[in-house]
Amino acid sequence: MEVDYSTEAAVVEGNLRLAEIDRIISRPIEERPGKKYLLALSISSSFLLIGAICVGLTFFYGVGMWGNNQPVGWAFGIVNFVFWIGIGHAGTLISAILFLLRQKWRTGVARFAEAMTIFAVMTAGLFPIIHTGRPWLAGYLTPYPNQHGLWVNLNSPLVWDVFAVSTYFTISLLFWYIGLVPDFASLRDKTISKVKKTIYSVFSLGWRHSNRHWQHYEKAYMILAGLSTPLVLSVHSIVSFDFATSILPGWHTTIFPPYFVAGAIFSGFAMVVTVLVFVRKVFDMENIITLNHLERMNKIILATGMMVGYAYGMEFFIAWYSGVQYEQFVFINRAFGPYAWAYWTMVSCNVIFPQLFWFRKIRRSVPAMFIIVILVNVGMWFERFVIIVSSLHRDFLPSSWGMFVPTLVDLGILLGSFGLFFTLVLLFAKTLPVVSISEIKAVAPGSQPSHAGNHNE
Amino acid sequence: MLNKESGYVKKELPGNIAKIGTVFFAVGLILGTAGYFIEPVRASFSYLVAFMFLVSVGIGSLFLVALEYLAGADWSTPFRRVSEFLSSSIPLLIIFALPLIFNMNSLFHWTHTEAVAEDAVLQGKAPYLNSSFFIIRVVVIFGLWSLFYYLLSKNSRGQDSTGDQRLTKRNIVLSGIFIPLFAITATVTSVDWLMSLEPHWFSTIFGVYFFSGSVWASLAALTLIVVLLKEKGYLSQRINNDHYYSLGTLMFAFTCFWGYIAFSQYMLIWYADLPEESFWFLQRWTGGWEYFSIVLILAHFIIPFGALLSYPAKTNPRRLKFISVWILCTHYLDLYWLTMPNLNVSGFVFSWLDFVFPIGILGLIILIFNINAKKYNLIPVGDPKLQRGLDFTLH
Numbered sequence: 001m002e003v004d005y006s007t008e009a010a011v012v013e014g015n016l017r018l019a020e021i022d023r024i025i026s027r028p029i030e031e032r033p034g035k036k037y038l039l040a041l042s043i044s045s046s047f048l049l050i051g052a053i054c055v056g057l058t059f060f061y062g063v064g065m066w067g068n069n070q071p072v073g074w075a076f077g078i079v080n081f082v083f084w085i086g087i088g089h090a091g092t093l094i095s096a097i098l099f100l101l102r103q104k105w106r107t108g109v110a111r112f113a114e115a116m117t118i119f120a121v122m123t124a125g126l127f128p129i130i131h132t133g134r135p136w137l138a139g140y141l142t143p144y145p146n147q148h149g150l151w152v153n154l155n156s157p158l159v160w161d162v163f164a165v166s167t168y169f170t171i172s173l174l175f176w177y178i179g180l181v182p183d184f185a186s187l188r189d190k191t192i193s194k195v196k197k198t199i200y201s202v203f204s205l206g207w208r209h210s211n212r213h214w215q216h217y218e219k220a221y222m223i224l225a226g227l228s229t230p231l232v233l234s235v236h237s238i239v240s241f242d243f244a245t246s247i248l249p250g251w252h253t254t255i256f257p258p259y260f261v262a263g264a265i266f267s268g269f270a271m272v273v274t275v276l277v278f279v280r281k282v283f284d285m286e287n288i289i290t291l292n293h294l295e296r297m298n299k300i301i302l303a304t305g306m307m308v309g310y311a312y313g314m315e316f317f318i319a320w321y322s323g324v325q326y327e328q329f330v331f332i333n334r335a336f337g338p339y340a341w342a343y344w345t346m347v348s349c350n351v352i353f354p355q356l357f358w359f360r361k362i363r364r365s366v367p368a369m370f371i372i373v374i375l376v377n378v379g380m381w382f383e384r385f386v387i388i389v390s391s392l393h394r395d396f397l398p399s400s401w402g403m404f405v406p407t408l409v410d411l412g413i414l415l416g417s418f419g420l421f422f423t424l425v426l427l428f429a430k431t432l433p434v435v436s437i438s439e440i441k442a443v444a445p446g447s448q449p450s451h452a453g454n455h456n457e
Numbered sequence: 458m459l460n461k462e463s464g465y466v467k468k469e470l471p472g473n474i475a476k477i478g479t480v481f482f483a484v485g486l487i488l489g490t491a492g493y494f495i496e497p498v499r500a501s502f503s504y505l506v507a508f509m510f511l512v513s514v515g516i517g518s519l520f521l522v523a524l525e526y527l528a529g530a531d532w533s534t535p536f537r538r539v540s541e542f543l544s545s546s547i548p549l550l551i552i553f554a555l556p557l558i559f560n561m562n563s564l565f566h567w568t569h570t571e572a573v574a575e576d577a578v579l580q581g582k583a584p585y586l587n588s589s590f591f592i593i594r595v596v597v598i599f600g601l602w603s604l605f606y607y608l609l610s611k612n613s614r615g616q617d618s619t620g621d622q623r624l625t626k627r628n629i630v631l632s633g634i635f636i637p638l639f640a641i642t643a644t645v646t647s648v649d650w651l652m653s654l655e656p657h658w659f660s661t662i663f664g665v666y667f668f669s670g671s672v673w674a675s676l677a678a679l680t681l682i683v684v685l686l687k688e689k690g691y692l693s694q695r696i697n698n699d700h701y702y703s704l705g706t707l708m709f710a711f712t713c714f715w716g717y718i719a720f721s722q723y724m725l726i727w728y729a730d731l732p733e734e735s736f737w738f739l740q741r742w743t744g745g746w747e748y749f750s751i752v753l754i755l756a757h758f759i760i761p762f763g764a765l766l767s768y769p770a771k772t773n774p775r776r777l778k779f780i781s782v783w784i785l786c787t788h789y790l791d792l793y794w795l796t797m798p799n800l801n802v803s804g805f806v807f808s809w810l811d812f813v814f815p816i817g818i819l820g821l822i823i824l825i826f827n828i829n830a831k832k833y834n835l836i837p838v839g840d841p842k843l844q845r846g847l848d849f850t851l852h
Contacts, residue, residue, distance in 0.1 A: 008531075237721065310644075
């Protein structure tokens, strides 16, 4: 297909009228769930149940149920934490950074991605609490003047994490909710059920679509976008500090903050594409979440994948260049030691396969992109596994070398985290508009008079 | 194919620009050469800072050109030529690198074979840090950049007369190849010319640090020239506040990006406090260098952050001109801060030479820009995205 560079592709396809947009987006909420939906929900909630049982076992018997040992004191718990926090980066990137960059196409995917952010951060937030083995003491993570005179260690990046993640979650939730307010109002005006009307009324905060409301809304949205942008970068930077402030070879390296952020966006986008491929099909939203949307997201996956690849290369080069024998050992051990399989899974899934996105045909082919993004999801999970486990398992003294093998409980909790995430995603898809109704209308063809006065010439 | 709606008519730049450029360049050349005979080592280091400034603005500008193609941006199309002209110093880099290559002995500790023989760490690095491989890298990298500069600008200029859309397509493909190559080559360049001045020190983020400053300065140079040319009526009059705002926003974003990268590098090294890393910052915290370090934080991050934060600031031409000049000076200071403490390890030493070379390099950039502006259109009149770029509005 030849591209005409003098015109911009329409964000919404199929010449949808505004009423049709309303109808398409609100239909999944109004219809009763079908068999397929219930089947999907039962699968994901079964996974959640398995996870809950494993977490229960952990709390009852202790963290000894996991494969963690000396020297591998951090393993699945932290791997999953970093993985899910990473997944939670795409939503705010799309809604905040792409908003500041005036990327109008973001409207089609922003709502769903933001919801995924919130669910991913919720999932991630559980892991440090589970990892302590004593969740009832989690309250002490927040600094507050208490009778025991206990105070958090503010020198520790783990405490910075508590602040970063909770701030990020709060702002993301607010951002998501602000965007939902006009849509709640639309749903309120549409519905005939009394119960629904009451609920939507409460959440729409008296929204009347008035000019003044929109003015305030846009200001609030802009401010929240401005606040979220540094937050997106800070969260994964601080997660990377958990590792990089230590003096452990393989963890302590200066490129970690931008490298983690790039990796987080990479994995987050991969997860968003994974889910949206189904959503647009199942909900007949192919004109709203178009192939152009998916292609653009695939381009971001390609770009961030290369950034991650750059970081892998740079780490390796500097490990050699530094002349520090421990650094050198860690990287040789990663690539050729007992966890080499994990390392090469990571490299091939994160660096090699996404290169296929250089080809327009593959970027625009749904089955091909689905396979690649699944591989990216796998690769990014393994990246965290490689960073954490392979740096720990061979300590400075060969007498403290060991291997990490996950137990069934470890695997159950991992499965459970997917169960939790997808259960929440499925519930969201049936209860709230998965695409912003008002924003889509604002970018639909013909909705915006051009200031230049030469519209539709 | 001249675009009627663009309101662009090609005008010659005033003649005194060439005069200013020539005088500056001549002053730099004559005093710099004289300085070399008086204080060869100091002059080499001083010239290295100026040379790295030329490199960073050149490749940063070429990166911006490639990024516009690859990202499919349209708002920057009406003044993409400015970045193209700024990157036209790239083919000359190899010539301007010659004085440094001939003086590698005064610049790079690792070229002293007797010092390397006594130093186990440097022996380990010898396969990478040796004179012949260094020169090969320099030639290959500058050659690659020149090639991409040549191809990208040739296609862009070719479009002026033909308006052929296939040239846009071709440049998109070229940009796709260039940007990954740029990431690697810019990193290698920063490691070779700046990091290896202290061959014991290492930092994985160093390439990103150099990149952030380089693009920041290139954006400032672009903004400064766009505002000046627009005010004097050399560019399309349809370049408006929204274009200014976008330029201001990008400078603001890169201010933050540099701050983020610089902080990451500093904080992680400070926190871990490993002697093999922290000595580099300690050098920059003694003998007067600490004032440079503090000024860098203020001038490179805090002041531009405040100056560019608000909407009116980003659309005010006077503010933009001021902050662009500020950014260019601060970027020079950043390169100075990276380079000079390796010469004056025990403390800052003043030298008049440090002012000679930047004048010469400034003259050179003006001269090259002027030559290009004479020969070619100042806006890409045949670019299919031009109309979209001129119609660009934020809302």
